[in-house]
Amino acid sequence: MSSEGIEEDQSPGSDELVGQWLADVAAGDRRALSLLYDRVSSRLFGLQLRILDNRALAEEALQETFIKVWNNSGSYSPDKGTPTAWLNTLARFQAIDMRRRELVRHGGDFGNRSTQDVDLLKTQLPSLQDGLADSQLLSRCLERLKPDVKSCIVAIYCEGFTQEEISTALGRPLGTVKSWVLRGLKNLRECFVEHD
Amino acid sequence: MNTTDDDKDSLAALYTLGALSEAERLEADQRHKTDPQWQPLLAWWQQRLDPLTQLVPPAAPPPSVWQKIEAQLGEQLSGQHVPDVDVGELPPHRSPPVSQEPGLIEETIELWRQRARYWQMATLASVVAIASIAAVLVFKPLPFQLQSPSDLPVTVAVLQNEDNVPLWAVSLRKTGTDSGEYGELLVTVVGEPQLDSTQSHQMWMVLKDRDEDVQSVGLLPDETGEVRRLVLPRPLSDASELAVSLEPKGGVPGPEHGPVVTRTFVVTSKISNVF
Known part of the structure; x- marks a missing residue:
């Protein structure tokens, strides 16, 4: 499994491919999950890192997102939007929920986090x-x-x-x-x- | 657009934006049961706002994330080795009566009488014979500091088929933590669940005091000896029962579901010193 490149294929047909992999994952195809991860993990991780501003938490969020993809990809259907948008939403909500829990831990203010909890990643x-x-x-x-x-x-x-x-x-x-x-x-x- | 439609549209927009709390979002997730327009409305907003994700630069995750995913799925898929987990001895083909505290069985029977709602209706409509209750899933919230690997997991329920043959053992691997996670179940296949290649078994939480309200926990393993970790989508104490249904391969989002094949109660009160 490589995560070296962060360029993603945004070409026409990319969504069809992601949709096919989702269907294959729903059928229990581990290789399809690996291909899906290669294709979308950088984008999802970027979103989660932006929301959580903490690398360790973002890694946990990405892991949980893909476990959910594995367990719940059968629930995806085209009436829920494109496969890519569905995955983006899954990843965003995972990170948003974790961020809210962190907020509760820090009294509703991310500014209360110690420097250990913060990655100065944001541009x-x-x-x-x-x-x-x-x-x-x-x-x-x-x-x-x-x-x-x-x-x-x-x-x-x-x-x-x-x-x-x-x-x-x-x-x-x-x-x-x-x-x-x-x-x-x-x-x-x-x-x-x-x-x- | 009338006021009702306007409110619904605003809710869908706030949902998609990410402005709702987790509880509000979970509540909104139930709307599709009664409103066929809800899901298309969400998709409409999702599709139009999704390009905002292009504003955020991608970032390559470290290889360790995929390794952790593989390890976690390995637990689910192979069942060969589950680190730090003792699932206990597999029960014999016919399990003896479960030893329980005095009063628990009575409480269970009373609960059974009270639960004549959704799942029983579904059961009546089922073409699959209903499995009997094998045990009561006992969940005692533990103070966070008391949790340690040596405490957990504890096998707390065995789900049986209609002939009282055990199919799955359910362990409580982690209870909720103060970070807001809701804990995990570890499900081990101890029998031979019956299904064909186009089907999956799916576990559900039947939510307390909310008629006909269920939430998916995940798909169950089906190969004997296979172990799967299921992350609870909400506190186990929110559930009155755990139920297993037979679904098309890959499961369904719910709340509509297929025939129920087994179920077990969750008891969270009046129990002390269980562990």
Whole structure:
């Protein structure tokens, strides 16, 4: 099993391949799990590392994610979205749940973590224009949002922040943050529908 | 879009975004039972927000992660060697009555009478004969500091078929920890579960005080001697019973399920000094 390269195949047909491997894994094919791991583990680990900001926890999250893939891949069906999006969601939620438990351990503030618990891995996320070059619809719809609202949505999705954390970080009432997020999602929906 | 649809859409969007708590998300996961539009709505949001993952740079995990996954699956698949685990002697073909504390059997019988809900309905509809209860899965939450490898696992239940032949032994390998994990079961095949190549046995938690509410624990091993570790999706104390159903290969997401082949109660109270 190699994890050397972190380049992933985003070409058309990649999702079909991942879907086939998921089906094979559901049938008990260990080699398919290995191929799947080679293909997607870097992306999933990157997401989990971003959310957990701790290498050991992210490794644990990735391990648990693939055990879930092994045990539950039979529950995947196309009506749950593309195989890649399904895997991304599985990995994100695994990391988000672990992050919330860590938050509880640290009194609701990641800033309370000791330096041993923190990996200073985070760099600035790329701009939406650069980072979402292959997804112009989402980029366009996000750019329509107010900057604070857009930041909230990206922080929750990509970094696993809770709305309470954002409220504290920005010094704004929790109700305001929740209102921003909800309004932002509604605006996104309108934009998606408009361009669908 | 009317108010109800609007609320549902907002919930689906918050779910996909990751803004719901774990408990809220688990609750939302039940909506698909009554709302056929829920799953497509989630997929709609998931598909549209998923490109946000492209903002996050990939990172290569160390080789040790895959090695751990292989080791963990090796426990599940081979059953040849399970480090640090003593699953105890395999029971004879017909297990003797399980020794239990006075009062526990009475409590079990009372629980049995009370549980005339979902699983019994499913049982009646089943083409597979119902297996008898072999034992009560006894779960006593232990203080975290008392847990040590020498304490665990403890074989706490044996699931039998309708002829009282043991099929699986269930051990409590880990109880919940203060880090929020919910513990693990270790399931050992001690008999010869009957199924064909297109089928799997799946274990479920039947949740307390929530009619017809079940949550998948995972697929069970089926080869004699095989051992599989199942990570509990929620505290074992949330369950009134553990049940095993026969499903298509790979299992089903639930809550709909196939015929029940065996089950056991989970008793979490009125027990002391069990271990």
